[in-house]
Amino acid sequence: MTEIAILGVGLIGGSLALSLKKNENVHVTGFDVVEENLRMAESLGVIDRGTTHLAEAVVQADYIFLCAPVGKLQELISFLRYTPLKKGAVISDTGSTKVSIMELSHGFAQRGVYFIGGHPMAGSHKSGVEASHDRLFENAYYVLTPAEDTPKTIVNELTRLLAPTRAKVVLMDAKKHDEVVGAISHFPHIIASTLVNQIASYNDEEDWYRSLAAGGFRDITRIASSNPRMWRDILLNNRQVMKKLAEDWKKTLERISDLIEKADGEGIEKFFADARRFRDGLPEKKKGALSPYFDLYVDVPDEPGVIGRITTLLGKQNISITNIRILETREDILGVLRISFRSQEDMEKARAALQAEGYGVYERE
Numbered sequence: 001m002t003e004i005a006i007l008g009v010g011l012i013g014g015s016l017a018l019s020l021k022k023n024e025n026v027h028v029t030g031f032d033v034v035e036e037n038l039r040m041a042e043s044l045g046v047i048d049r050g051t052t053h054l055a056e057a058v059v060q061a062d063y064i065f066l067c068a069p070v071g072k073l074q075e076l077i078s079f080l081r082y083t084p085l086k087k088g089a090v091i092s093d094t095g096s097t098k099v100s101i102m103e104l105s106h107g108f109a110q111r112g113v114y115f116i117g118g119h120p121m122a123g124s125h126k127s128g129v130e131a132s133h134d135r136l137f138e139n140a141y142y143v144l145t146p147a148e149d150t151p152k153t154i155v156n157e158l159t160r161l162l163a164p165t166r167a168k169v170v171l172m173d174a175k176k177h178d179e180v181v182g183a184i185s186h187f188p189h190i191i192a193s194t195l196v197n198q199i200a201s202y203n204d205e206e207d208w209y210r211s212l213a214a215g216g217f218r219d220i221t222r223i224a225s226s227n228p229r230m231w232r233d234i235l236l237n238n239r240q241v242m243k244k245l246a247e248d249w250k251k252t253l254e255r256i257s258d259l260i261e262k263a264d265g266e267g268i269e270k271f272f273a274d275a276r277r278f279r280d281g282l283p284e285k286k287k288g289a290l291s292p293y294f295d296l297y298v299d300v301p302d303e304p305g306v307i308g309r310i311t312t313l314l315g316k317q318n319i320s321i322t323n324i325r326i327l328e329t330r331e332d333i334l335g336v337l338r339i340s341f342r343s344q345e346d347m348e349k350a351r352a353a354l355q356a357e358g359y360g361v362y363e364r365e
């Protein structure tokens, strides 16, 4: 049996646990600072066992995955440095930045313990174990940044262990990772939030900005709904790269402002044509055959007790809900209650039950 410890059982830790558990010879122990998350993870079958005692979670582990927020990785690594670990154990992480984490990884090899930085390039603006899914990483890149003193055989073993994620494992230098991922993941989160904050700052008593915000605005700002704490930590751990990207962004913005100022139609068209050519040339993202999320949007009247009636209706039919959220807007989807399920089957049963009671039920594309 391969013993796995997942430290931080949220969206990524939970999804990794679910993928790895497809291998029957794997036993997963979860550690989290929030006990409720562990109980939820156990009840959803995400982990085999949960504990809030860190030393106990890792002492028998063959593989230790650090899946906590980037800002918490330093304290976890410091703890692991001085706690008993199995000889030959492999420590990896899933943090979105790599240089600052790899700087903390030295010295384990002397104890016969190996460190391999990791970053699965898939995720969501959702967080928490309720949103975890065994196919989250399917077809995504999974970057590994091994410490210099980690033998290649150990990297190969970790790659084999990760096979059930069906991600494409690639090796990369940590600095290169932070530059590239800074540009294609971290900086876009700043831009998405900047756009939203700009619109939010316009004083409009009739609320037209909110009402008219349609497809384009919503597409480009989806990631502004991500966890602010997580993104604070990521930016603080990739500051140099962020500063350079912000400078480049200012220059580009000045260039397009200038073209508008001069009414340079040709220049403006070229600006858009260049972007379109590059965007259209991006490799097609082959997602899994099914969407990894099973969410229904239910059009509910604004009246007391309606959420209770819906959850009772689903509960009576033994359909478990993994998450429920009231959305504040009614524009892009004809519903305000988002209900998440674990499987397509649960979602379909719920759809039938809700429709039979006359609720309008929709699925976002």
Ligand SMILES: NC(=O)c1ccc[n+]([C@@H]2O[C@H](COP(=O)([O-])OP(=O)(O)OC[C@H]3O[C@@H](n4cnc5c(N)ncnc54)[C@H](O)[C@@H]3O)[C@@H](O)[C@H]2O)c1
Pocket: 007, 008, 009, 010, 011, 012, 013, 031, 032, 033, 034, 037, 067, 068, 069, 070, 072, 076, 094, 095, 096, 097, 119, 120, 121, 122, 123, 124, 125, 126, 127, 128, 129, 227, 230, 234
């Ligand atoms: N969300 C994404 O899209 C995404 C994608 C790839 C990698 N990542 C990275 O993966 C990590 C986890 O992100 P997530 O989206 O799963 O976040 P999450 O908020 O869903 O889960 C984080 C979990 O860590 C727990 N935690 C907090 N402090 C802890 C500590 N000191 N020790 C142990 N557990 C602790 C939290 O209680 C929570 O359960 C982050 O480092 C993030 O940068 C995120």
Ligand SMILES: O=C(O)C(=O)C[C@]1(C(=O)O)C=C[C@@H](O)C=C1
Pocket: 095, 096, 120, 121, 122, 123, 124, 125, 126, 184, 185, 186, 223, 226
């Ligand atoms: O899909 C999203 O919502 C994400 O933001 C996922 C995303 C990304 O930027 O692509 C975010 C952070 C990660 O470290 C990796 C993936």
